[in-house]
Amino acid sequence: MTEYILLGFLMEQNMTGYEMKQHMSISTSYFVDASFGSIYPSLKRLEQKGLVEFREITESGKAKKVYSIKDRGREELKKWLVTPLISSKVDISSVLAKIFFFRFLPQEQAVTLIKQGIQDLEASRQDLLNLKAKVAQYADPFELCTLDFGLDNYDFTIRWCQGHLLNIAKQPDSYLSGRKEEL
Amino acid sequence: MTEYILLGFLMEQNMTGYEMKQHMSISTSYFVDASFGSIYPSLKRLEQKGLVEFREITESGKAKKVYSIKDRGREELKKWLVTPLISSKVDISSVLAKIFFFRFLPQEQAVTLIKQGIQDLEASRQDLLNLKAKVAQYADPFELCTLDFGLDNYDFTIRWCQGHLLNIAKQPDSYLSGRKEEL
DNA sequence: TCAAACATGTAACACGTTACATGATTTG
DNA sequence: CAAATCATGTAACGTGTTACATGTTTGA
Numbered sequence: 001m002t003e004y005i006l007l008g009f010l011m012e013q014n015m016t017g018y019e020m021k022q023h024m025s026i027s028t029s030y031f032v033d034a035s036f037g038s039i040y041p042s043l044k045r046l047e048q049k050g051l052v053e054f055r056e057i058t059e060s061g062k063a064k065k066v067y068s069i070k071d072r073g074r075e076e077l078k079k080w081l082v083t084p085l086i087s088s089k090v091d092i093s094s095v096l097a098k099i100f101f102f103r104f105l106p107q108e109q110a111v112t113l114i115k116q117g118i119q120d121l122e123a124s125r126q127d128l129l130n131l132k133a134k135v136a137q138y139a140d141p142f143e144l145c146t147l148d149f150g151l152d153n154y155d156f157t158i159r160w161c162q163g164h165l166l167n168i169a170k171q172p173d174s175y176l177s178g179r180k181e182e183l
Numbered sequence: 184m185t186e187y188i189l190l191g192f193l194m195e196q197n198m199t200g201y202e203m204k205q206h207m208s209i210s211t212s213y214f215v216d217a218s219f220g221s222i223y224p225s226l227k228r229l230e231q232k233g234l235v236e237f238r239e240i241t242e243s244g245k246a247k248k249v250y251s252i253k254d255r256g257r258e259e260l261k262k263w264l265v266t267p268l269i270s271s272k273v274d275i276s277s278v279l280a281k282i283f284f285f286r287f288l289p290q291e292q293a294v295t296l297i298k299q300g301i302q303d304l305e306a307s308r309q310d311l312l313n314l315k316a317k318v319a320q321y322a323d324p325f326e327l328c329t330l331d332f333g334l335d336n337y338d339f340t341i342r343w344c345q346g347h348l349l350n351i352a353k354q355p356d357s358y359l360s361g362r363k364e365e366l
Numbered sequence: 367t368c369a370a371a372c373a374t375g376t377a378a379c380a381c382g383t384t385a386c387a388t389g390a391t392t393t394g
Numbered sequence: 395c396a397a398a399t400c401a402t403g404t405a406a407c408g409t410g411t412t413a414c415a416t417g418t419t420t421g422a
Contacts, residue, residue: 002381018401026318027326030311030333038382040403062390062401092275096332102325128213135209141351142285143210148347149279150213156339164331168324185409201373221410223375245373245418 001097002034002042007077008101010052010069017043017065028100031093043067051076081105085117086124092157102169110169118161125154184280185217185225190260191284193235193252200226200248211283214276226250234259264288268300269307275340285352293352301344308337 017039046052051073054065102110132147200222229235234256237248285293315330
């Protein structure tokens, strides 16, 4: 996932690996916060795949590599963004990572992806409900409680996507007004 | 995490690796569903560490390894269960994995761990709120929305722990009655 | 009799972490 | 002048996945 985050950052401005790490800490850190030991090898791979390029500069005596995204990198990011939103069960990180970069997608496409994601969530919820029906008789309360968490968490996520997320996708610019009191 | 799940399974009954995989699919699959390529090497490691042992049997012509947990394995599981409930940001899997086996802990200890977990969640929520205050001015709506998801998700999780989870921990036996309508 | 399920395992690969290694510049 | 920050990178390790390899038994 780190590679996609780095690619997404480069969509807006050229950066060094060090700056990407700093940028992560004030933007994606809630769901992805990679270490340098992950960032630098990722950049090397992205370069080898021809998705990014860099030029070496020296700024105030420090040698830097300023990376920029290539056309093939832009394509690759978009290819990733349009894969199904909901993949695995509880790994919300990859979902949030995609949403974070949805601004690079046409509005209707974002809406379609979210609607499909909601349907997939509902299907997953049903699967979990079936599982619960199967095991509820002999499961321990704490065991059962992890399933209940799953069900309640699906409910929360589905409602959140139907409410906030779809609203934002439908009219990106009117979003801020509704949430100002949080600050 | 797989190793702890396997250890937890063996707390209640002896099993083969194959059976553990089946058991996972009807119990922990929502948050952990390891493959054989993970289970068999994990069992080998657990055996080398002296946490489990096995005896080879042949049942209806099939060679099996029936694993059982050793005292040191029981200690290891409990040591893991009492580590702080909330570790990383969005990785709910490890939290649910612990809760799943909380029945092996004295009731008051479970309650203490959950209360501590709630406090940690509240602290994490505050951190995220501070982050949002810092970046809200110049962040894109979709970017901001991933932070909002985090905040709302913390609220949901905190309320869920204060409600359901603490109830179960305080009186494990009276839990089922309140949720029967789900089935 | 043939496919599915039972049963165990390894090899190649992917991707992350921490710790280490190096060296410059900035700031108190 | 020492410590923090800037800046890049590698090595060892951990842990997961998929695909492969092998062989048995059970059931339609």
